[in-house]
Amino acid sequence: MATFSTDDKSDWDWTLMILLPEQATTELVEEARTRTAEKKGLEAIGRVRFERFAEGPAAQVLHVGPYSAEGPTVAALHAFIAEQGCLLSGRHHEIYLGDPRRAAPEKLRTIVRQPVAGPQA
Numbered sequence: 001m002a003t004f005s006t007d008d009k010s011d012w013d014w015t016l017m018i019l020l021p022e023q024a025t026t027e028l029v030e031e032a033r034t035r036t037a038e039k040k041g042l043e044a045i046g047r048v049r050f051e052r053f054a055e056g057p058a059a060q061v062l063h064v065g066p067y068s069a070e071g072p073t074v075a076a077l078h079a080f081i082a083e084q085g086c087l088l089s090g091r092h093h094e095i096y097l098g099d100p101r102r103a104a105p106e107k108l109r110t111i112v113r114q115p116v117a118g119p120q121a
Helices: 026-040 043-047 071-083
Strands: 058-064 093-096 109-117
Touching: 026 043, 058 071, 071 109
Parallel strands: none
Antiparallel strands: 058 109, 093 109
């Protein structure tokens, strides 16, 4: 949290995830990626990959408001985790419940999730 900043996003390391149906396979995703690359020529298409995500125990909180105001919510979540005697474990991730193109920033809802380990011994 000491280095978290919404003003300087150049240090962020993030992944956009999309839920796929059970029938999706690595081969099917690769075929779709290749076809899209041929038709659209998108710069980031080479980074698209198929990956299963399993996180285990996690703490979560609902943030209401603009994405740029999440800092205190994330800090409160981290404080709660520490109060429970747990440690941060795994990748912080967010589930966006609104469409920023349609909702006012103060009405955006985001589930902020942080995998945990513990409690501490």
